[in-house]
Amino acid sequence: MDFKQFNLHPQIQAGVEALGYVTPTPIQLQAIPPVMDGQDVMGLAQTGTGKTAAFGLPMLHRLMQGERGRVRALIVAPTRELAEQINDALNEMGKLTRLKSVTVYGGVNINNQIKRLKEGVEIVVACPGRLLDHISQGTVDLSKVEMLVLDEADQMFDMGFLPDVKRILKVLPYVRQTLMFSATMPDDIRKLAHDILKKPVTVQVDRAAPAATVSHALYPVAQHLKTPLLFELLKHTDTESVLIFTRTKHRAKRVGEQLEKSGYKAASLQGNLSQNRRQAALDGFRDGTFQILVATDIAARGIDVSLISHVINYDIPDTPEAYTHRIGRTGRAAKTGDAFTLVANEDDLMVRAIERVLGNKIERRSVEGFDYNVPAPKKDAEFVRPPREPQRRKESPAKPSKPAAGRHAVGAGAKSAPRPASHAARRSGGR
Ligand code: AMP
Helix, strand or coil, rough: CCCHHHCHHHHHHHHHHHHHHCCCCCHHEEEEEEHCCCEEEEEEECCCCCCHHHHHHHHHHHHHHCCCCCCEEEEECCHHHHHHHHHHHHHCCCCCCCCCEEEECCCCHHHHHHHHHCCCCCCEEEEEHHHHHHHHHHHCCCCCCCCEEEEHHEEEEHHHCHHHHHHHHHHCCCEEEEEEECCCCCCCHHHHHHCCCCCEEEEECCCHHHHHHHHEEEEEEHHHHHHHHHHHHHHHHCEEEEEECCHHHHHHHHHHHHHHHHHCEEEECCCCCHHHHHHHHHHHHHCCCCEEEEEEHHHHHHCCCCCCCEEEEECCCCHHHHHHHCCCCCCCCCEEEEEEEEEEEHHHHHHHHHHHHHHCCCCCCCCCCCCCCCCCCCCHHHHHCCCCCCCCCCCCCCCCCCCCCCCCCCCCCCCCCCCCCCCCHHHHHHC
8 A cells, every 4th residue: 555546646746755655544544535535524533643644635636736826725723833733744745836835823923924825825724813813804815715624623622712613614615625633522523523514524543543652651659759750760761852741831841940950951841932932842852952842731732743752741641532642642653652651649540541541551660779758848839739730821931941961861742632711811822
């Protein structure tokens, strides 16, 4: 099975070859033919499965025919990082096509986006809030959209973007091809799919699939000893790049700073960093300037770092689905990865729920020589109460971590869905 079977336009086939893709992934095998056929598709797949090419290749193929300089394809994504990632992937796949795309999201100057839109593009990759700004200002014309992709629909819903998405849908032509991708299928997403997809073909990749090349381990430890244990793990593990997940922004920042102080090349990525700082942290992680990235689920959503060797859950995620999302960042595309989870006593129920989803018991490990009996300091304010749920409220931007000379560290990663927040909070994430 190779990509030639899809009969993609030769310039797109050449792009696939330049990227080094040889064998289509399961979601690509299932989704490309119906999308090429013009059918609506509901894709149940998470990041890491190759879903971007599953919709991107047939999209580029379709756009090769027809008018240029008009917006003919719209991709709506929940986060800026995902929008950028999709745009980068489309640019690479379509390198030889001279099709043009633009990303549209908040937190950056709108005028550059207006300029790009005026110059004429065929593809817009947008977050909902800023796209609505353009729609209301009349700076984007979506009347010629033939193809709509809603990516990470469940995340969009969790972030409270559904009303925005519905407003966007109202300005799109009724006759169009619609594709929806979601890692999970809660009732709200099922209803949205029912409302907006016409006779959809449903394609699904096994949720446990990304885990197949990942080895999982649990490290039971008291809350107050998590940081020292993390340092021990990093010291004794041969890692390339590590994505560490914490439950709160405060923790992501603190752990990032502690690692940096100890000489690791580490940065933290939290929901409310300024766009420039987020980008600097992401770029630095991608290019190896930072070997450890500490992030909350929401901040890490959509990160695609193909070299992640380790995902470390400093805090266990809130749901089993969030666990598979997180560990989906490692062990991609025939590489193997490790997923370590630090677990405290109170995490027992969640551990069992995760094991049920994986269909396996996860190995419990302890680090030799580590003193698990150090008592908690009397005034340990942070661990008196269990950590709060992630919030998406606006806060002042945190200081970016600077690279520190020193030892290499390893990575781990994960993502989970936060609860919807206030209107103001949505705006801070979406525009
Ligand atoms: P995605 O799920 O779209 O975020 O893709 C995950 C990663 O897999 C990205 O780094 C892609 O470049 C890579 N990828 C996608 N399709 C293939 C393929 N057929 N062969 C090898 N790598 C792929």
